[in-house]
Amino acid sequence: DAGVTQSPTHLIKTRGQQVTLRCSPKSGHDTVSWYQQALGQGPQFIFQYYEEEERQRGNFPDRFSGHQFPNYSSELNVNALLLGDSALYLCASSLAGHVSEQFFGPGTRLTVL
């Protein structure tokens, strides 16, 4: 049983560029949440997708957008990259309506130069 998978593992971009990160949830899960983790900090909630719609959103600008596909996989898009966007981006999956844990993927390390 594959857990949460993310791609790519690492990414280097320059300021102003756009980036797309991908996530496949754990088998049987239908909800995907995205988090940003800066060095030495806890993960910070970006948004959550369920039934192909953004259900909740944290305090992030509109430059951050996402999508969920019918197979529950998800993408995170960041436009007009800033140096401060450099971080580990984590995807977590869960099953809606159940009191159960969120499983995290290994993350994508984004470096903005």
Place this chain on the structure above:
Amino acid sequence: QQPVQSPQAVILREGEDAVINCSSSKALYSVHWYRQKHGEAPVFLMILLKGGEQKGHDKISASFNEKKQQSSLYLTASQLSYSGTYFCGTDYSGAGSYQLTFGKGTKLSVIP
């Protein structure tokens, strides 16, 4: 609002015990504990729901004090594998959708 974790860091010798606290100024519906090793994804430890229950798994247990809006993680007879950064994630919505707000983490180092 970000929960406050204490201590920020702790060093233990194998076999010693530790307590990590997570406090919130807002009413909590659930608290989720994770451990993250350097360069790896956070690994789920346990969930505690509103109601003050205590949970345990092997030598790691946790409690949730609803009156104080505080959760504590107890690690007994620590092992080298317990080293890592422990995060509490708090759920304020109660909607079961787990928009978690994480603390800054507690770095635990277990030495021989």
